[in-house]
Amino acid sequence: MNPPEKQDMNVTTDEQTAAPVAIVGMAGRFPGARNLEEFWLALSEGEDCFSTLGDEELRAAGVEERHLGDPHYVRRVPLLEDADRFDAAFFGMTPREASMRDPQQRLFLELAHSALEDAGYDAFAVPGTVGVYGGAASNRYAEFNIRANKELAARAGALSLDIYNNNDYVASTASYRLGLTGPALSVATACSTSLVAVHLACEALRAGECDVALAGGTEIELPYGHGYRWAPGSIYSQDGVCRPFDAKANGTVFGNGGGVVVLKLLADALADGDPVRAVIRGSAVTNDGSDRVSFSAPGVDGQTRAVVEAMTVAGLGPGDVDYVEAHGTGTDIGDSIEIEALTSAYRFLAEGGGLTPSSVALGSVKSNIGHLGPAAGVAGLIKTVLCLEHGELVPTVHFTEPNPKLNLGATPFRVVGQRDAWPGGGERPRTAAVSSFGVGGTNAHVLLEQGPAARPGTPADGPELLVWSARTEPAEAEVRTRLARHLTWQGEDAFVDTVSTLRGGRTAHRERRAAVAGSARDAVSLLSDAEGRGVIRPAEGRPPARSRCSSPGRAPSARRWPPG
Structure with a gap:
């Protein structure tokens, strides 16, 4: 793990730091967690949120009988509760339109609405210009659920089916349904999609392209409720367990879920009295180029540059970071290259010295909820914000001993194996980093710190x-x-x-x-x-003109809706 040469990094340590960006709202739905309160409970308790499917469940989902007796067919998958449910009327859709729309688009729209409410805004009347940056996994809904019904597909028409199911419309659908007039960019960089979306949203805020930005991603694996067949040499886990950085790690498991965050420039958020759940100090996006084994393989240099550039933009050094939420897929090559790249970046920034072994905690939410593809980055970001808020580091599930191939003892990193306090409030705020890497080589790295102390609540002076x-x-x-x-x-x-x-x-x-x-x-x-x-109960009357139908599953929040 030799550090790169300074001339290869294309960054300077005296580069001007970026304007900080506040995370003022969040929403997420993950395996085993319908909301962020349940998500934090699962994280803090170190829960494995995968489901083990029985024969009858698999048959009901359409799995062929030949798979049920196959010893290589893996039945453990991270499922999402109520993935098939959607309040069409709430978003002004007909039931027919909603039934033909990719459930990943529907989930992103629901999360965008919930995240704005978490920030304390009427989601249909947010002041200022609101941009939307997000993406979803490759669409398979039209193939499995619409085109199989030739009569329905013919009635809908090719253009409607494309709009309802093409990933080009993930962001613009949310903009249209919520009345948001800022940039609407659907992002597609494979597994790094949602964290790249966060980076792009931050850049748009700094450039003045919008006043508020939504960023995130979703994934719903189809056919839904199926397991998968393991094959030697694949990236999939042989036993359906995701063990990032562990000696028994044997692959990853793809799951279902999504998340969206609401972003504003920190100065604007403080001036407007918004809840600041965490602060993004800097971020960067790179690509591995051709210097790797294959198109789908990760590259050390590209990941190293992403870490160095993000930390440089943030004005931070290796000694400033307490925790890294890693991409951490649990695959042999992926985990090895990630640790090598992180260590190389930290050595470069430390200029060859001063790195204390085991000084930086390391974890991966994939051990709890699996690999959410395009939503993986925002899932890790939301987990990290919750840890910053609660002042706790949560367990990396299934971690028992380090993978010896990683040589962690020679690095600054240690894997968090159990719940632990994360002290803060001293000379500097709690600070963390989040990584997300996509097949094809697009890497994203984000630096976070805990938000400023909340102002004291105003006491009620009467009813x-x-x-x-x-x-x-x-x-x-x-x-x-x-x-x-x-x-x-x-x-x-x-x-x-x-x-x-x-x-x-x-x-x-x-x-x-x-x-x-x-x-x-x-x-x-x-x-x-x-x-x-x-x-x-007020007398019956017509609601204001801007009123929409209320979502039955979303609760109001008081300028913030923190978990726990």
């Missing part, structure tokens, strides 16, 4: 009017339950902010409710009353 709404009565009941849970978690510090966000940061819907409370505790009592005593 406050809480308002909320939903499209249907069942949806309203669920929103009410989630609002009560949020106030229980966040307590009195969040009460006044919650009231403010409910008034100005949520779309008004037909099923409207209100309650008067002087504290979070009083509000929780009213919201939890099974008889609805103290909850006001």
Whole structure:
């Protein structure tokens, strides 16, 4: 692991640092986690969120009988709850259109809406110009679910089927359905897609192309609910277990899920009173070029340059980084090259010395939820933001002892094997890095630090009017339950902010409710009353013109909706 020559890096250490970008909202749906609260619980408890499928489940999903007795057929896969469900009316779609649209596009749209609400905005009326940067896995939905029905495909027409299922329209569909007028760029760099999208969104914010940016990605593996057949020499795990950096690592497992983050320039976020969940200090994107074994193989030099360039832009050195959320696929060649590239970059930046063994923690969310393809980078980013917020490092599942081929003892890195405190608040903030690498050689690396301390909550100086709404009565009941849970978690510090966000940061819907409370505790009592005593139901009336149908599965947030 020799460091590269300085003239080969094409960066200078005195390069001007980039304007920091705030992550002000997040949303994610992952295997074993319908939201970020459940995601954090799975991470902190070190859960393996894969499902083991039985014969009847596989038959119901359409798996051929010959596979069920095949000893090389792997039944462990990371599934996504309710991947087939979608509230078409909420986004102004007909049921027919929604049924023909790629579920990856539908998931991205849902996550974009939820992430904006997490940031405290009415998702259909965000102030300023909002850009969208995101991508999805190769579309197979039209092949398996639409074109198999020749009559349906003929009625839809070739153009409609293309719009509903072509990845070119992932970002622009979200822009259209939410009324967002900034740049809409669908990104496609294979497994690095969503982290490249984050990089592009940050650059657009710095260039003044938009005031707010959404970035992320989705993947839903089709045919859904199937396992896979393992073959010697493939990148797939023989036993359906993903063990990044472990001595028993034997491959990766592709899964289902997605995430979206909301970004603003840090200065703008602070001026606007947005919740700053974390700060992006710098990022970089490179390609491996031709200096590698094959097109699909990773390259050391390209990954090294991505790390060096991102850290240089961020104005950080090796001693500033506490944790690296690695690409960490659990494949022999992938993990080896990643460790070699990281070590080479850190040695280059340290100018040959000062690297303490085991000083930088290392982990990979793929051990929990599998490899989410184009969504892998944003999944790692969201995990890292949650760790920064909670001040904890979470276990890399299935890690027992280091893969000896990695020679970790000669590097600055150690794999996080168990839950551990991540102290912060001293001379410098907690700082982390996230890597994501795609087949084809496009590499992305992002530097993060914990957000500034939240301002103290404003105490209520008298009774406050809480308002909320939903499209249907069942949806309203669920929103009410989630609002009560949020106030229980966040307590009195969040009460006044919650009231403010409910008034100005949520779309008004037909099923409207209100309650008067002087504290979070009083509000929780009213919201939890099974008889609805103290909850006001306004007279029937037409909602404001901008109103849309309310999503039954999304809860309001109080300028932030942190997990736990």
